[in-house]
Amino acid sequence: MKQETGLILGIPVDNLTFDQAIESIFELVDRFARDHQAKYVATVNVDFIVNTVSWLPNRFRHPELVSILRKADLVTADGMPVVWAARLLGTRLKERVTGADLVPGLAKACALRGKSIYLLGGKGDVAWKTAEIFQKKYPDLCIAGVSSPFVHVEGEKIMDEESIDRQILEEINRARPDILFVGFGNPKQEMWFERNRSKLKAAVTIGIGGTFEFITGRVKRAPVWIQKSGLEWIYRITQDPMRLFKRYFIGFFKFGFLILPPIFYMKYRKLFFNLTLKQSTTKNDAPPGATQLETATAMAVTIISLEDPLDAHQVTTQSNVLLKDIDDSTPLLIDLSQVSFMDSSGIGFLVKLYTQSQKNKFPLAFFGIRPQVLRTMKVSRIHDLFKNAILENRQEAMNALMDHAGHKDFSYFKDESADKVILHLFGQLDADKISKMDISEFTRGVDDKHCLLNLRGLSFADSSAIMIFLKVRKQTFQSGKSCFLCEPPDNVKQMLKITRVDKLFDIHKNLTSALALLNQNNI
Numbered sequence: 001m002k003q004e005t006g007l008i009l010g011i012p013v014d015n016l017t018f019d020q021a022i023e024s025i026f027e028l029v030d031r032f033a034r035d036h037q038a039k040y041v042a043t044v045n046v047d048f049i050v051n052t053v054s055w056l057p058n059r060f061r062h063p064e065l066v067s068i069l070r071k072a073d074l075v076t077a078d079g080m081p082v083v084w085a086a087r088l089l090g091t092r093l094k095e096r097v098t099g100a101d102l103v104p105g106l107a108k109a110c111a112l113r114g115k116s117i118y119l120l121g122g123k124g125d126v127a128w129k130t131a132e133i134f135q136k137k138y139p140d141l142c143i144a145g146v147s148s149p150f151v152h153v154e155g156e157k158i159m160d161e162e163s164i165d166r167q168i169l170e171e172i173n174r175a176r177p178d179i180l181f182v183g184f185g186n187p188k189q190e191m192w193f194e195r196n197r198s199k200l201k202a203a204v205t206i207g208i209g210g211t212f213e214f215i216t217g218r219v220k221r222a223p224v225w226i227q228k229s230g231l232e233w234i235y236r237i238t239q240d241p242m243r244l245f246k247r248y249f250i251g252f253f254k255f256g257f258l259i260l261p262p263i264f265y266m267k268y269r270k271l272f273f274n275l276t277l278k279q280s281t282t283k284n285d286a287p288p289g290a291t292q293l294e295t296a297t298a299m300a301v302t303i304i305s306l307e308d309p310l311d312a313h314q315v316t317t318q319s320n321v322l323l324k325d326i327d328d329s330t331p332l333l334i335d336l337s338q339v340s341f342m343d344s345s346g347i348g349f350l351v352k353l354y355t356q357s358q359k360n361k362f363p364l365a366f367f368g369i370r371p372q373v374l375r376t377m378k379v380s381r382i383h384d385l386f387k388n389a390i391l392e393n394r395q396e397a398m399n400a401l402m403d404h405a406g407h408k409d410f411s412y413f414k415d416e417s418a419d420k421v422i423l424h425l426f427g428q429l430d431a432d433k434i435s436k437m438d439i440s441e442f443t444r445g446v447d448d449k450h451c452l453l454n455l456r457g458l459s460f461a462d463s464s465a466i467m468i469f470l471k472v473r474k475q476t477f478q479s480g481k482s483c484f485l486c487e488p489p490d491n492v493k494q495m496l497k498i499t500r501v502d503k504l505f506d507i508h509k510n511l512t513s514a515l516a517l518l519n520q521n522n523i
Helices: 018-035 046-052 063-070 080-088 099-113 126-137 156-175 188-199 211-216 224-229 232-239 241-284 312-323 344-360 371-379 383-389 394-402 431-435 463-478 490-498 511-521
Strands: 005-008 011-014 039-044 074-077 116-121 142-147 179-183 204-207 294-298 301-305 332-335 364-367 411-416 420-429 450-461 483-486 506-508
Touching: 005 080, 005 344, 011 063, 011 074, 011 344, 018 039, 018 074, 018 099, 018 204, 039 046, 039 063, 039 188, 046 063, 046 080, 046 241, 063 188, 063 490, 074 080, 080 241, 099 116, 099 126, 099 179, 099 204, 099 211, 116 126, 116 156, 126 142, 126 211, 142 156, 156 188, 156 463, 179 188, 179 211, 188 204, 188 431, 188 463, 224 232, 232 241, 241 371, 312 344, 332 344, 332 394, 344 364, 344 383, 364 383, 364 394, 371 383, 420 431, 420 463, 431 463, 450 463, 450 490, 450 511, 463 483, 463 490, 483 511, 506 511
Parallel strands: 039 074, 039 204, 116 142, 116 179, 179 204, 301 332, 332 364, 420 450, 450 483, 483 506
Antiparallel strands: 005 011, 294 301, 411 420
């Protein structure tokens, strides 16, 4: 969390130069040697963002993808429009760091540092051609492996992906590369990594989209001056106008339509804050003081009180002070009662802090949030991440933390009868939780009975969870029984839709209607 992080439509973007990104990735490689947890790096462009967000506020087109990006270890700005948007929102990104530049840069650095790479994905033999180019250019580079499998992240075929993934992972894990380049394209590469994160033995995985095609020359990059001007997308359209014109036109229109409201709101809030500060300074006849930070510990809870404004300046100059007393095993309470203005960097800091708490399993809560700050969170499309961690006052937040409330652990229980099994699901069901589950115990009893999956208490489900639902459906259908999904939340419905399996399930608005149908048909 050393680097500043901005937020664009709910997606965090780290503020790094190209050289800093290279160094940060090698720091992640070193960290893997200590904690053995696979790291992920994403390069985000406009196309990536519009594939993630929805036209509607406070909703996401791809809930799993936004979750992956929020907990990614590093996210870079792959395009000048992303850089410009971040700057208008208050985070002055230093430069863009594209996948097309990052991959050859890392290959060169790996050759110098004695690190290994693995090339996965790409169309046809493009990954092998890339390996040949790298080997000729960097003779000392260790290429641990190359493969170009076809994987599925949607449709009924994802049920069979476990065996395919196992073969891919066996090859990668045998090679144990320091850096794994995955060229499946967005969002397939992110979803593939997420469902295999817990089993992957590559230190750092980087989603690189079509970068192999740029390196081999099958797709030409724009001249450097066009790249720096931010008009590379126009050059791309001229190469394949029939395919790319509609994609880029709709993408940039959607991005502009969605990014303008938060930009205008941030500018308005900043102007209002400055006017209020000026009036307050004149009235008190004293200049505003430097940011004051109060850190206290009580009842084994670390409390951090933040002062106004929580902006890029405070984050860049005070982050070490803000974080010095954080213990990864101690509940953390953030007091925002004095904050009336936050820019993109301030929100990005809170996002990084929150995702760190989720990774390291220490509870975190916020209290004292003013209405205008809450509105800023909603306009920035980040309120959905924090909503379960926002409490009314200090005592309520303290009690919640001491009870470890707000954790997104998964749990379930079964109601079994002679002819049916009702599985009640609660919390967050994702690839990490599934890797620790006893799947045979979870599905026990559904072979010869009707199965109703009550999803009312489920707060999140990724594509790995959808795979489990499909397996349950298959088991019940093979014995001539029925499988119902009951009351799925909106984000779970969206995941069923985005993975194109929503038509395969009999979905009911609640458990009562599903039970009534079973009784009515005497199934």
